[in-house]
Amino acid sequence: MSKQNGFHVVTPLIESTGMSKRIGTTVYLKMESSQPTGSFKIRGIGYMCQNVASSNKSKGVICSSGGNAGMATAYAARKLKLPVTIVLPSSTPQLVVQKLKDQGATVKVKGKVWDDANAEALRLAQSEGLTVIHPFNHPLVWKGHSSIVRELKASLPSKPGAIVVSVGGGGLFCGIMEGLDEVGWGDVPVLCMETVGADCLNVARKAGELVTLPDITSEATCLGAKTACQQAFEYSKRPSVISEVVTDLQALEAVELFLDEERVLVELACGASLAAVYSGVIQRLQEEGRLPKPLDSLVMIVCGGSSVNLAQLQHLQAVIRK
């Protein structure tokens, strides 16, 4: 995808010695934490903002976000010289508010969880004539995210044995599935990782229909959509898709191990994916015969996240380990 179609960069694909040793095959880290706004979001959100800016004289864009989609929208809007409003739930760390303001965004806080912020964003879009940039539920967002797979196809020596992604509302997952179909890797197993209390896709898979969670009780608030998007639910029905859930403590331990071994600090939302290796989910799935043993290779989408710094990590360590 060329520059005019978005504002992301081609990210590093690096081998993780520590993770490879743990599961006995090469683990490749797709470092979306290296994106300009700290997460993969800029791929799909940037692509959608670019299309909105080129298709009509928008009076501005508005995005409801747990933080990272908001960061991507604010960054793209600044580049496109579009007014931008971001609506956050009160669960979003304060450090994000300042980062958004530094990008020139108008920031509003509404409600406890992302769903509350989204309702407010839709109301404001209506009343102020703003264009809604959805954080995960739009074909342009999925199309932008699918660029990850084209980069994997260009970089990997062969088709991966499996890919691991974190799921909030399911936008990243949809982008990965679209990209896999596009490059002819539709049979590659995809492991969808969520945290307990932000597991809308896993609950939907078990129920056989979309389910709205009663609340978001995970500290991984960037996975905090109460309902997965319909497209993610449809993709999740494929036999190549596996859905697993880890605890906040497992996600935290994964963040800490990743910081120690790979020297990169990521959000709990990303820790949910990293825990697939660090907490033995991959190994269990292999013992259950749900993943091949050995795997040809494993690609970990390091989704990143900019709602974390040392102080926020210490806060999470205190809250999750209390």
Ligand SMILES: COC[C@H](NCc1c(COP(=O)(O)O)cnc(C)c1O)C(=O)O
């Ligand atoms: C409530 O929040 C939804 C969205 N975060 C989503 C997100 C995900 C999951 O992506 P999704 O499945 O929502 O496309 C993974 N990893 C990170 C670091 C994320 O920030 C947001 O920022 O508005």
